[in-house]
Amino acid sequence: MNRFMSLELFITLLLLIFTTAISAQDTSYEDGKRYILGGLEVTGLQSYNEQTVKTYTGLRIGQPITVPGDEISAVINKLWGLELFTDISFYITNIEGENVFLELNIIERPTLSNVTVYGVKKRKVDEILKDTDLKKGKKITESLIANSKNYIQNKYKKKGYLNAKVTIATTKDTTDANTQAMVINVKQGDKVKINDIVFEGNEQLSDKQLSKALKKTKQRKFYRFWKKSKYIQEDYKNDLVSLVDKYAEKGFRDARIISDTFVKVSDDLIDLKIKVEEGNKYYFGDIDFVGNTVYSDRQLAQMLGIKKGDTYNGVLLRKRIADDTKPDAEDLTNMYQNFGYLFSSINPVEISAENDTINFEIRIIEGKETFLDHVTVIGNDKTNDHVIFRELRTRPGQRYNKSDIIRSIRELGQLGFFDAEQIKPDIQNPDPNAGTVDIAYNLVEAGSSQIELQGGYGGGGFIGTLGLSFSNFSMKNLFKGEAYKPVPMGDGQTFALRLQASRTYRVYSLNFSEPWLGGKKPVRFNMSLSRTQQFYYNPYVSSKPDKSKQFSITGITAGLAKRVQWPDDYFTISHSLGYQLYNFQDYNLGLFNFGNGKSNSIAYTLGISRDATGGGRIYPRSGSNFAITAKFTPPFSLFNNIDYKQLNEDQEVAIEELDSDEIERIDQERFRWLEFYKVNFKGDWYTTLVDKLVLRTNAEFGFLGSYNEDVGKVPFERFYVGGDGMGSYTLDGRDVISLRGYENQSLTPYSTDPLSGGQVQDGGVVYNKYSLELRYPLTLKPSASIYGQVFLEAGNAFNNFQDFNPFELKRSAGVGLRIFMPAFGLLGIDFGYGFDQDYNPNSSGPSGWQTHFIIGQQF
Structure with a gap:
């Protein structure tokens, strides 16, 4: 009986649930009842305010509301859209007449x-x-x-x-x-590498040709270093496009990839299978230009460089129309944009294909000639506007010229005041109807001042150096206290002060340079003052130098350099005039054959240089620069009535008799006024090979000559080759040339002292040097630019021109690292191996490994 009653109750409950479900299915929003919202309670909140949620629902007490209805559904959807809750439910808590009271229950997401x-x-x-x-x-x-x-x-x-x-x-x-x-x-597991790449369907192009087309997808080889064999899907997809382009370059316009699959060999190895359909080979037919009025068909055809009958090359055609890989490429688009037609468009269209020949129309819409409306600069917080605008090749009102924009970017990068990698011209407000456009140059200031503070051991004791260099100085604000941040800056001038001292010498130098003398033309004015004192020091006699015995050089130089327009406006011609006074006070160390007296030098220097490098001053990537300088003194021997031939004969007698006083007198008379001429050449070429990998090629040559053989070569202005190339503390006009892998100045030949018969190193009169450097940047950020390099070098110095042989070279190779920080300049380290023996009498065999530290060296 009890079991029967339980069964009956169970059936009754099922019928009730079934009836309720049917009733719920028949209920719709149209069946909802209209109420007045009497109250709303929000429950389940943990981190949100109840009033905030009520306000967000949009429901107000006293508003009409249909339950169930659209208002409730809209609130639920609105809250779901926040993605802040895992459950949202409405409940009726009470109904009083026409008023309904609701509860909004929310479960927040964690x-x-x-x-x-x-x-x-x-x-x-x-x-x-x-x-x-x-x-x-x-x-x-x-x-x-x-x-x-x-x-x-x-x-x-x-x-x-x-x-x-x-x-x-x-x-x-x-x-x-x-x-x-x-x-x-x-x-992460292991890197998946490519075991093998298999091509199918290729008959016209070999597997080797197709493999080369896959630039970043390479199969595993034991000798592969630069390009790894790992499989990266994005690179692989791009390489498949390159593979089709390879066919297009060879005339196979219809070539396509039918399928590409990879087969798993192991957990870290796969095989790639690429099946191609080559199609037929095509040739260029007639190429007609349509819509051109600015340039003739002949001019356009000459720039296009494609003739009827040439093998069809779709890649070349695209590049000759518009080469996106080079901003200054020689193509039709740049041809128009460099002549003011910014809004021009050029499209090649195939009009017919007859057998294996494709005829084209190059359809040109020239648009309206474009002029610059506004030219602005942004980001120059320290540098004054006029310093920037005078370097720009773009002016308001000028015809638009893309090459002028590219040149302006280069000039701004060469200033050294801005990060060359981030100079970006922004083309703004283009108006094809009016034919106007604005240009804004976005700049990022880079540190333009450097401090050199260092100490070391050499020259008979501790050497201390303090150097301050401000390459964006402002002389006109020198007496304005508010301009010191920390020094007056912003006018592009250079002001440098350097002090160096040890117990055996003192060096003081001051340099000022104004790049735009007068402010209207690029005429650089330079003025420099220098003073050096070197004291006699014999460690075997005394621990202190004898300051009563000293040798000093005092010099002043003034120069002008002007940028010229011919042969092109990358050339600069410079002129400078300098005077140096050499003063000896009981100082006999072999520089001259006299220890007391003075010698004078007045020299004029003519320089011709061309700097057309691109990519920034710190890390050039393209172009070249070279400089030829010729330094002359007046030929005093032509008009000073001194018989130098007789002096030589007298000196030979004095040497035989070992009469040092007479030798000193003769040399003092011979070198009272120095006369010489000196020629230097240096050239650098930069070529981007792959990505940011740059090849620097360098060649140098120098020669010191005399007008009168009886006067002989001066003991100053000589060439010292070998080592890190950093100048020593002796400011005697010498050129110190780096050649890594050898000790400093060790590639300068020795000569015989006529008095003592010993070997002395008094500098070469001719030298040459060649370098190859592969450079790759680790970072080129404004805070620090770092690049590594691998180098090959060769060079030598000679005591006279008769012995000069440009192929008799001392060779070296090695690696190095350069770090440029705006506050400290260039720092570097090189590890070089010298393959040949230097000129040190005590050396034997190759120079071997040498370590060089670079501070403030040229780039």
């Missing part, structure tokens, strides 16, 4: 408290968290977890880790309400 990442190096964790935006307080959603997982996996797959696996788990954090901690576990 908040992220912290993230722990396993399987990743510590320095990479912050990068992952930043890219995925996984930060404390973030609401945890399914999409957040899925997107983070996909991003991390794809990040590693792009680097060649195709088997990378990422798992993300969350767990309740009891330290705070409704928070969860996240754990990310990364298993």
